[in-house]
Amino acid sequence: MAAATDERNFKVIGTRPIRHDGVDKVTGRARYGADYAFPDMLHGKMLRSPYAHARIKSIKVDKALALPGVKAVVTSADFPELPDKMEAAGEAPVNLAHLSENLMARDKVLYDGHAIAAVAATSPHIAEEAVKLIEVEYEVLPPAMTVEDAMKPGAPIINPKLRNKEEGDKPTNVAAHIQFKRGAVEAGFKEADFIVEREFRTAMVHQGYLEPHNAVAIYNADGKSTIYTSTQGSFAVRALASAVAGVPETSLKVVPAEIGGGFGGKLTIYLDPIALVLSKKTGHPVKMVMSRADVLRATGPTSGSTIRCKMGCTRDGKLTAAEIWMAYEAGAYPGSPVGAGAMTIIAPYNIPNMIIDAYDVVVNRPKTAAYRAPGATNAAMASETIIDELAEKCGIDPIEFRLKNAVKEGDPQTAGPPYKRIGFIETLEAIKNSPHYKSKLEGPNRGRGVASGFWFNVGMNSSAVVNLNADATASLVIGSVDVGGTRAAQAMVAAEVLGIKAEDVRPSVADTDTIGYTDMTGGSRTAVTTGAAVFMAAEDAVRQLKERAAKRWEVKPEEVAYQDGVLSCGDKRMTIKEMAAQFARTGGPISGRASINLRSVGPSFATVCVDVEVDTDTGKVKILRATCAQDVGKALHPSYVEGQMQGGTAQGIGWALNEEYVYDDRGNLRNFGLLDYRMPTCLDLPQIETIIVEVPAPGHPIGSRGVGEVNIVPPPAAVANAIARATGVRMTELPMSPPRLLKALLKKRGSADTQVAAAGR
Amino acid sequence: MSKKVVVETTINGEATEFLCEPRQSLLEVLRDELELTGSKEGCLTGDCGACTVIINGRPTCSCLVLGVEAQGKKIDTIEGLARPEGLHVLQRKFLEHAALQCGICTPGFLMSAKALLDRNPSPTEAEIRYALAGNLCRCTGYDKIVRAVIDAANTLSGARAA
Incomplete structure (x- = not known):
């Protein structure tokens, strides 16, 4: 169901062809990172810290x-020390010292599961046995597990070098304080008839991709190396893994394997440079695959947070002010x-007066x-439940x-700049007019x-x-890893421009030596930006087709029209098939290309009803x-x-x-398996209805906006509002x-029940 | 490390003999010894279902079975689901309904769904959700997977009625 439509008459875009990589994926033939194997390959395993915070006094590896x-066994001594400052590496500035130490601890271990050493052996079982023979002497330190613990005066200092601008040269766990301000907050609250203020806590959660991290590294005697890995960004792996391993960036080729989910968690690296250094040390290909426990203990979940949120509105429901304090766990x-x-946190609303203080806190x-x-998502849990409460107080839907x-x-x-064309109101109207919202919900x-x-x-x-190709099919080469069907979407874009069928475009995700630089599959950018690049590359091919036709017809290229696979000029016509078949006689192969930097994209809004x-x-x-x-x-x-939309809603x-x-008081993770870290099963969820709203994004050749992320933002608040x-x-x-x-329900029942209990005592 | 054991079994209808260490799981044997990498490792604790194979007609997490336990058993894996004449109806319906995103859980879902339809050709939606509850999918929210299995069941029963 489309709530708003584009007037343009697309032929391929908006249809539902079978995805191009589909058969490989339903037959088990698709090759994910852990499916790669090479002759003489060794298996690597990691020793990880049993402590949340400890100094490493010694590591003995001889046994x-x-x-x-x-x-081979490697420790931090096998990796170069990198500068402790933000540096450009790949797509965004990275503190390479932090990255390197996170992958292989140097002086201290900073969390349960922090990597300390790695072993390469002829079988994964032998490597596991060897890991248990490494002897580490620790000086155990008290941990700071929450933002409150870490911000307290006298808190254990996690990174002794960490400073922030406000505290000068004082060691701290507060890495940054960010502030946004608008209007006069105090005056804004004075205008309010209703004010709600609450403190929220959200737990640290994991992306939960089903495929554990993996890497196979092959270091060659000529100094060139290759890594096969499941990643969201092959060029990011190239930049980061080469830096951590201490090899020249372009001596490394990264081959992106099929990827079994990422959701952001496979934008950075964990195993790649470790496997590479083990390969360099042994002369063998080295494969590393994480266990699920390691994935949960030692890869990057997202922050737990504490958020204090105060918002006010007038009796007729106009928001007047917001005051927000938020602190997020950065991790180590x-x-x-x-x-x-x-x-x-308040981006969907016009609030004339606001102040937001945000703290990045290491734990x-x-x-x-x-x-x-x-x-x-953390943020929306706070603001969207307060909005709901304010609406309730006003007696407004x-x-x-x-x-x-x-x-x-x-x-x-x-942050200041105005929104371009956006579709927030349209998502609200779509829910308001949905069969779901119009249905009656009855029952206790x-x-x-x-x-x-x-x-x-x-x-x-x-x-x-x-x-x-000579038969007027096309091959499409892109650098964007396909996590959820984007290859099919890109092929459809090429087919649309070329005027051929989606099935007649064969898309490939290429390695870092085969395609121009391409940033990660993340930020909901793949269908949008790579889609725009594909659009322009296909247009480039069409331009070449027009030039060929113009030459043959002895007209100017701009006089040649191209539509639905047919070149024409006046009464002259030629199909793409006829032209493609003659490429060798008309000037050589036709190959369109585009490399783009898309600076501005359309943001996304979603509204969820549960x-x-x-x-x-x-x-x-x-539910x-x-x-x-x-x-x-x-x-x-x-x-x-x-x-x-369904996947984000489910998450x-x-x-x-x-x-x-769930951490115990010593800072050890207690639920490092999928039985106890409990993600929804299909028994926990109903069918999830979707309403696709289409408000074209300005500046994009097709009008697409990113679709991957915003859908996860509303559900926790929507569920909380439904519970209320x-x-x-x-x-x-x-x-x-x-x-x-249950605790909250009992507390609410409390006053009456306490009296009953007291009477019975 | 103890000595390797010879195991005789039937995999996807073929009599298969393999050597394995007693500590190797069936999943490891399938993937590393027999190069049948269609069965996936998601957890090694039987919680995610990505390694589901059918052993003597029962859907089973191959990570919870030792390779040596396959002796004398009949094992079906994702690699045997399609026939030379074409895809299994479940595979077709998964593609038509876009019931996969990253695809890592797909082989396990297909094997669990096949085991269900083999013993219950006309399951209700609740029965389907119950039968698939041992398989985790993080991408889809299950909606399209469940619809694909419903459609596959309807197609199969339509074919039987005709």
């Missing part, structure tokens, strides 16, 4: 090296997405990595309340909640090559119905757009109800798991 089958090294959290947990709209305050084109974003302990979300999306760099039923005896929440409306600009392949529901990192409407209890902590919700 491990003596085990038959063991070929700086770099939480708190900045994005701050810039998204003794794994270094966080990106996770689908990083930082925005929550969608109407949002409509009264919704941003539109020309309104300022949190049932409630309906809505919430909205905003995400920026990014543009960045992409390259594409379109080679025309119905819940609360079991008031156990605190368990059942009865869920609908996601999202502005996607223009859907390339609607089935895969719906898939993104948001998992975040809302079950998922959390079902039970009268306002939840302020994620996840809203049965014990937590």
Whole structure:
């Protein structure tokens, strides 16, 4: 269902062809990173810290090296020390010292699971045995596990070199303080008839991709090396892995394998340079595959957070002011997405007076990595539940309340610049008019909640090559890893421009030596930016076709028209098939190419509606119905757009109800398996309805917006709002798991029950 | 390390003999010894279902079975699901319904769904969700997977009725 349509008459875009890599993936033939094997290959395994915070006093590896089958052991001594400052490396500035130390601890271990040493052996079992023979002497230090612990005066200092601008030369765990301000906050609250203020806590959660990290590295005697790996960005792996391993960046070729999910977690690296150094040391290919426990303990989840949010509105539902304090767990090294959290928390609304203070705080947990709209989901849990409460106080329908305050084109974003054409209002209207929202929800302990979300999306760099074959089919070469069907979407873009069928374009994801620089599959940029590059590469091929026809017809190229695979000029006509067949006689192969830097992309909004039923005896929440409306600009392949919306909604529901990192008081992760880190199964979810809203993004050749991320932002708040409407209890902590919700329900029942209990005593 | 053991089994209808260490899981044997890498490792603890194969008609996490336990058993893996004449109806329906995104869980889902349809050709949606609850998918939210299995079941029962 499309709520708004583009007038342009697309022939391929918007249809639903079978994805090009589909047969490989339903037959088990698709090669993911762990499926690669080479002759003489060794297997690498990692020793990881059992402590959340400790000084490494010594590491003895001789017993491990003596085990038959063991070929090498590496520690931080085998890796170059890198500068402790932000440096350009690949797509974004990175502190290479932090990156390197996160992959192989130097003086201290900073979290349970921090890598200390790695072994290469002839079998993975021997490597595992050898890891157990490495002897490490630790001086155990007290950990700081939460932002509150880490910000307290006298807190254990995690990184002794860390400083921030406000505290001068004082060691600290606060890596950064970011502030956004607008208007006069105090005056704004004076205008308010209703004010709600609450403190929220959200748990650290993991992306939960089903495929553990992996890498196979081959270091050749000529100094050239190759890494096969499941990554969201092959060029990022090239830049980061070469820096950490200490080899020249372009001596390394990175071959992106098929990838079993990433959601942001496979934008950075963990194993790649370790496998490379082991390969260099042994002269063998070295394969490393993480266990699930290692994935949960030692790769980057997203931040847990504490957010204090105060908002006010007039009796008729106009927001007047917001005051927000937010602190995010960065993990062991700086770099939480708190900045994005701050810039998204009230982004959907016009609030004339606001102040947001945001803190990036290091704690003794794994270094966080990106996770689908990083930082925005935590933030929306706070702001979107307060909005709901304000709407309730005003006696206004929550969608109407949002409509009264919704941003539109020309309104300022949190960081200042005005929005271009956006579709937030359209997503609200789509939910308002949906069969779901119009249906009646009856029955005890049932409630309906809505919430909205905003995400920026990014543009960045992409390259594409379109080679025309003699039979007028085309091969398409791109550098964007395909995590969820983007190859099919790109092929459709090429087919649209070339006027051929989607099936007649054969797309390939190429390695770093085969395609021009292409940034990661992330920031919801692949369909949009790589799509634009493919569009331009196909246009380049069409331009060449027109030139050939112009030469033959002795006219100017601009006099030649091209539509639906037919070249024409006056009454002269020639099909792409006829022209392609003659390429060798008309000037050589036709190959279109484009390399682009897309600076401005259209941001995305989503609104989600959920119905819940609360079991008031156990605190368990059942999701009865869920609908996601999202502005996607223009859907390339609607089935895969719906898939993104459904998947993001499902992840948001998992975040809302079950998922959390549970650490004990010594800082050890207690739920490092998928039984205890409980992601939703298909029994936990209903069918997820989708409403594709299409408000074309200005400046994009097709009008597409990123579709991957914003859908995860609203669900936790939507579920909390539904619980509030079902039970009268306002939840302020994620996840809203049965014990937590039951506690809140009992507390609400409390006053009456306490009296009964007291009487009985 | 103990000595390798000879194991005689039937894999995808072919009599298959392999050598394995007693500590190797069936998943490891399939992937590393027999080069059948279609079965995936997601957790090695039986929680995700990505390694699901069918052993004597029952869907089973191959990471929880030792290679030596395959002795005398009939094992079906994702590699045997399609026939030379074409894809299995479940594979076709997964493609038509866009029931996969990254695809890493897909082989496991297909094998669990096949085991379900083999024993219950007309399952309800609730029965499908119950049968697939041992398979995790992080990408799709399951919606399109469940619809694909419903459609496959309907197609199969339509073919039987005709």
